[in-house]
Amino acid sequence: VLRRTLRSAARLLRPRTAASEALAPLGSMAMADATFGRYDRLSFVSRRPVRAGLGGEHRSRRRAPSTDFVDYRPYHPGDDFRRIDWNVYGRLGSLQVKLTEGRERLDLTLVLDCSASMAWGEPDRLTFAARVLAALAYVGLARYDAVQVVCLGQERGATLLGPLRGRVRFPDVVALLSSVRGDGEVDLSTRLTQSLPGVSNQSLVVLVSDLLAPSGVEHGLDALKRDGADVVVIHVVSNAEANPNLAGDIEMVDAETDEVLEVGLSVEALERYRQRYQEWLRQQETVCAGRGLRYVRVNSDGSIDSAILNDLRHAGVLR
Amino acid sequence: VTILAPLALIALIIVPLIYLIHLLFGSRKRLRVPAVFLWANLPPAPSARRKRRWPPLTLLLLLQLVAAILGALALARPATPADPPRHLALVLDASASMQATDVAPTRFDAARARGLERVASLRDGEMVSVVRSGTTASLLTSGAPQQGRQALATAKPGAGPGTLRDALALASAQVAATPDLRGEIVVLTDGASPPLEPLGVLAAPVEVVPVGGGSDNQAVTALQVRIEPSGREQVAYVEVSNYADQPAQVTVRTLADDAPLDERAVRLAPRGQTRVSVPLPADARRVTSRLLGRDALSLDRAPASTTCCSFRARPRACAARSRPFRSRV
Numbered sequence: 001v002l003r004r005t006l007r008s009a010a011r012l013l014r015p016r017t018a019a020s021e022a023l024a025p026l027g028s029m030a031m032a033d034a035t036f037g038r039y040d041r042l043s044f045v046s047r048r049p050v051r052a053g054l055g056g057e058h059r060s061r062r063r064a065p066s067t068d069f070v071d072y073r074p075y076h077p078g079d080d081f082r083r084i085d086w087n088v089y090g091r092l093g094s095l096q097v098k099l100t101e102g103r104e105r106l107d108l109t110l111v112l113d114c115s116a117s118m119a120w121g122e123p124d125r126l127t128f129a130a131r132v133l134a135a136l137a138y139v140g141l142a143r144y145d146a147v148q149v150v151c152l153g154q155e156r157g158a159t160l161l162g163p164l165r166g167r168v169r170f171p172d173v174v175a176l177l178s179s180v181r182g183d184g185e186v187d188l189s190t191r192l193t194q195s196l197p198g199v200s201n202q203s204l205v206v207l208v209s210d211l212l213a214p215s216g217v218e219h220g221l222d223a224l225k226r227d228g229a230d231v232v233v234i235h236v237v238s239n240a241e242a243n244p245n246l247a248g249d250i251e252m253v254d255a256e257t258d259e260v261l262e263v264g265l266s267v268e269a270l271e272r273y274r275q276r277y278q279e280w281l282r283q284q285e286t287v288c289a290g291r292g293l294r295y296v297r298v299n300s301d302g303s304i305d306s307a308i309l310n311d312l313r314h315a316g317v318l319r
Numbered sequence: 320v321t322i323l324a325p326l327a328l329i330a331l332i333i334v335p336l337i338y339l340i341h342l343l344f345g346s347r348k349r350l351r352v353p354a355v356f357l358w359a360n361l362p363p364a365p366s367a368r369r370k371r372r373w374p375p376l377t378l379l380l381l382l383q384l385v386a387a388i389l390g391a392l393a394l395a396r397p398a399t400p401a402d403p404p405r406h407l408a409l410v411l412d413a414s415a416s417m418q419a420t421d422v423a424p425t426r427f428d429a430a431r432a433r434g435l436e437r438v439a440s441l442r443d444g445e446m447v448s449v450v451r452s453g454t455t456a457s458l459l460t461s462g463a464p465q466q467g468r469q470a471l472a473t474a475k476p477g478a479g480p481g482t483l484r485d486a487l488a489l490a491s492a493q494v495a496a497t498p499d500l501r502g503e504i505v506v507l508t509d510g511a512s513p514p515l516e517p518l519g520v521l522a523a524p525v526e527v528v529p530v531g532g533g534s535d536n537q538a539v540t541a542l543q544v545r546i547e548p549s550g551r552e553q554v555a556y557v558e559v560s561n562y563a564d565q566p567a568q569v570t571v572r573t574l575a576d577d578a579p580l581d582e583r584a585v586r587l588a589p590r591g592q593t594r595v596s597v598p599l600p601a602d603a604r605r606v607t608s609r610l611l612g613r614d615a616l617s618l619d620r621a622p623a624s625t626t627c628c629s630f631r632a633r634p635r636a637c638a639a640r641s642r643p644f645r646s647r648v
Binding site: 210252269273 | 348349350351352353354355356357358359361362
């Protein structure tokens, strides 16, 4: 109890977080454009028809008056005369109506896991995840999507921002992400079922997390699935976690629960751990695939460009 | 070595506490990991089978133990008696008896040499005070050892009785003026002074260093002329004293107006005295009496003179008693 109290006090007294230092330069739009400007042409790919309202830049499955020509179809009584293509009638002698495609906004919810395990590593994964989330928010805001940012922590609960539209709101996103810190134990399953208001079957939910929960995250993902949301799970991993360089007798302290586990590490035990870790990664991928969710694994030791332009594009989250 | 604050040794309990902390927490490296469930139930290493092991004697543990021990000992304030600097107060007996030659060249010079030896044993930063015990007690110097050496070198013996009591009081006052120095009073004397009156508590212990003594010493201690009741005759009474511890026989010669008048042998008991009466001529105007032979104190062989009227001769200073002694005053 004393240890937890001291850790909580230390967390409260900590003046700045690594995430705040990493994201502080993005507070101005000029810097944000300079940093994320190369993501201007990217947009999210949703498996659901988007219906957050007209005015976005996502192709809609609905046929709506616009300048974006899609196809012709024969005229039926009741159709608007103004949509008859008279040039076709003059050439073919039949009445054809021009079909156009509406452009709609995407309802985008970006969820950041702010548990203490995310703040582990050097550099810590939370900073990397916050920068990835900022880049995704930039992409969404640049496409006039309705962007909602949710940070899941222990002490501060779920912090919500949005929906926001337009790049001018990007500094708000940076301000929120600059304040995040690794925050104790977060039960992702419970939080995902409770803290995501407004998620519908038209939403695209992007979860950025390390998925480290002893009880798993299946229930939370099932809840999102029940809402009909299109879910993308971005799994943040690190090399130090996959290939630890440890030996001897060690007291392992859980970053979230402060649970202590005494282990004596031999070569055999380390090899066994690596196998177990790879099995666990495959299990997370299977959990997502089994629910029809898109799963992307990004390495926090890599660059943001690599995560956005390679991992997420190859996974079909962005195009 | 003495411990000034022995209760502070309780702080040594920190030493086993440090070892206990290393035993409980120091044997294993603590490491924060994102989640421990991935590390559970791994095949244990052979070294991990025992939960508690004696902590290895690492440099860190050793330094912590040494620091704790030294800290506790420092709190106990260990001290050595020789640590504080000294203030040496030398009382130099400058009475007439110190001119006795039974110690070459004189007792006073021997006392001066003893004093110089004591001053030579002082270290830098220590003090010396030299008090001369003549007819009056006087402070010759008080300061560095070099000043003490100069004062001893220039000191001269007196021709009268010593005032050892006043000299001791003066030396004690000098020592009391420097409470941060360890005081020490050394009296360089032949011990030929009368018993001292009580002085009270002095500021430092006193060591008496005897110089000379133990030789034959007799003297004419009084010469008195009385007129017979008839008014026609007068008689000289010569008082002869023996300050030696053994019997002595001396020859007393009496002169009247520088003309030999009487010469007789006198037997003296140890530390005894006797009176010799010598009838004088009626017209004698000056009487002189002296002892013949050699004496340790040359002054004792000087003639005692008086005019033919009643007077008490100036008592000669006595020579030293033969047994040396050390005492606290």
